[in-house]
Amino acid sequence: MKIPTPKIPPAEWEEFKDLQEWVKHRQERIDGDQTSETFAALADRLEHFPGGWLMVASTDKLFNWARKSSIWPVTFGLACCAIEMMATFASRFDVERFGMVPWASPRHADLMIVSGTVTIKMAPMLKRIYEQMADPKWCISMGSCANSGGPFRHGYHVVKGVDRVVPVDVYVPGCPPTPESLMFGILKLQERVGEFQRTGHRSAPAPAPD
Amino acid sequence: MPPTLETALTAVRERFGVEPAGEDPKRPVDARHLVVSVPVERWVELAGFARDTLGCLYFCHLTAVDWKAEGLDVVCRVENLEAGLGLTMKTRIPPDAPCPSLTGLYRGALWMERECFDLFGIAFTGHPDLRRLLLPEDWEGHPLRKDYAVDTPHPPYR
Numbered sequence: 001m002k003i004p005t006p007k008i009p010p011a012e013w014e015e016f017k018d019l020q021e022w023v024k025h026r027q028e029r030i031d032g033d034q035t036s037e038t039f040a041a042l043a044d045r046l047e048h049f050p051g052g053w054l055m056v057a058s059t060d061k062l063f064n065w066a067r068k069s070s071i072w073p074v075t076f077g078l079a080c081c082a083i084e085m086m087a088t089f090a091s092r093f094d095v096e097r098f099g100m101v102p103w104a105s106p107r108h109a110d111l112m113i114v115s116g117t118v119t120i121k122m123a124p125m126l127k128r129i130y131e132q133m134a135d136p137k138w139c140i141s142m143g144s145c146a147n148s149g150g151p152f153r154h155g156y157h158v159v160k161g162v163d164r165v166v167p168v169d170v171y172v173p174g175c176p177p178t179p180e181s182l183m184f185g186i187l188k189l190q191e192r193v194g195e196f197q198r199t200g201h202r203s204a205p206a207p208a209p210d
Numbered sequence: 211m212p213p214t215l216e217t218a219l220t221a222v223r224e225r226f227g228v229e230p231a232g233e234d235p236k237r238p239v240d241a242r243h244l245v246v247s248v249p250v251e252r253w254v255e256l257a258g259f260a261r262d263t264l265g266c267l268y269f270c271h272l273t274a275v276d277w278k279a280e281g282l283d284v285v286c287r288v289e290n291l292e293a294g295l296g297l298t299m300k301t302r303i304p305p306d307a308p309c310p311s312l313t314g315l316y317r318g319a320l321w322m323e324r325e326c327f328d329l330f331g332i333a334f335t336g337h338p339d340l341r342r343l344l345l346p347e348d349w350e351g352h353p354l355r356k357d358y359a360v361d362t363p364h365p366p367y368r
Contacts, residue, residue: 121346156353156360157345 036052067110067136068193070099074109076115076126081143081176085115088179098186100172105175107131111189112166113182117145117152118159130166136196140185141168144175213264215241221263222246226256229287233298241293247300250309257312260297266290269318274330276356277302282332284309288316293348303332311336329354 046052079086086094089102103109106129118126130139141162144150148159159165169192172185213221218241222230227250233243248256259264266288275283282303289296303309312319312335323334325344331352334340344347351358 154360156358156362 014093022091031152064196068190070101070137071111071189071193072101072103072107072109073111073113073140074129075102075104076112076114076129078114078118078122079143079145081115081146082160084176084179084182085142088182093179093183095183095186098190100186103135105135106130109133109138110136111138113140114146114162114168115142115168115176117150118162118165120155120159121157123159123165126162127165136191137167138169138189140170140172140182140189142172142182142185143177144173147173212290213295214293215239215295218244218264218295218297221259225259225263226252231267242296243298244296245298245300250303250307253284253299253301254310254312254315256301257288257315260288260299261315264290264295264297265293266295266297269316269322270296271324272312272319274326274332275356276330276354278356279305281307284332286312286319289349292341293320306331308333308335310334313337315320320361323340328352331355 046055075085077083087093089100099108106112110133112130112133114126126181130137139162141147145152145158146162149155152158153160162168170185170189172181174181177185219230219239222228222244226246228246228248230239231245231247232239233245246256254263268289270289272284272286275285277283278283281302284301284303286299287296288299301309309332311323313323313334314336320337321336321343324339324341326332326338327334327337328342328344329352341347345353351362353360358361
């Protein structure tokens with residue numbers, strides 16, 4: 001009996017030579033993947049209708065409140081940082097009060113917490129899982145290794161920062177970061193999600209407080 | 211009858227004509243840390259001798275040491291767990307020279323030699339499946355060699 005082998009289509013990243021090319025492609029895809037033109041025209045009309053901005057703004061607020069109150073992270077533990085991440089998910093530092101449910105499927109997740117060392121061999125899998133997540137999606141880089149390569153930066157096999165593979169929203173420093181640090185990063189991310197605009201574009205970063 | 215330290219030393223001297231050393235030259239030779247160096251032609255013979263005569267059935271590890279222009283040391287450790295006897299086998303090969311494989315004698319050498327090929331680039335003749343074990347298959351170079359440039363770019367991530 002011949003065992004059937006599943007046919008897996010090639011991943012999107014295989015077509016690109018370097019990260020800049022991929023980022024360009026991704027930006028084009030995001031720009032082309034916006035809400036339909038009819039909807040955009042309708043929203044535009046509504047916004048310029050007298051008093052219409054009230055409705056648009058409050059809908060924005062409502063949607064962003066809903067988004068930031070139920071961020072589901074996909075569990076992506078790579079190294080010792082994953083232990084701290086599990087501690088954060090566990091009962092003592094209960095993140096379920098923020099509406100976070102650690103989920104083992106990228107299709108249902110909004111957030112990827114990259115906790116640990118990303119090797120060159122692992123980077124394509126990480127990128128593939130990130131691309132399997134539905135938009136809008138966010139990424140937290142947790143720990144020195146994911147931020148910059150950390151103590152393994154001068155090794156032959158480590159990606160010098162996960163931001164060379166996927167776009168990162170919040171960097172959490174530490175080796176490994178304590179659960180409190182990760183929770184602070186998650187709260188920072190919630191602030192950022194609160195600024196998310198109706199069109200799906202990321203809002204401009206908030207000006208730094210003086 | 212399990213070999214003792216004396217019988218093992220005598221057998222190595224008679225068969226290979228070399229004096230087994232200890233791990234530390236300042237201390238007397240210990241049965242757990244015998245070190246035997248042979249030329250590469252007698253490498254497989256030494257492994258067979260260790261397995262059959264000394265009863266070292268436990269294949270501990272196999273690795274290599276890069277001495278740049280002087281060549282590479284292939285280092286292998288086998289143990290006789292009943293007798294408490296440990297044997298470290300060493301051989302010196304020139305750079306980029308092949309080394310005979312121990313897979314015919316020890317099953318455990320299969321992945322160890324694949325790893326050694328992966329990281330040091332030693333071609334083991336007679337190995338049935340000499341592919342990369344740890345690094346990606348399209349990797350260029352062998353990173354534990356002293357002449358490997360650590361900053362070798364690996365697109366698209368570096």
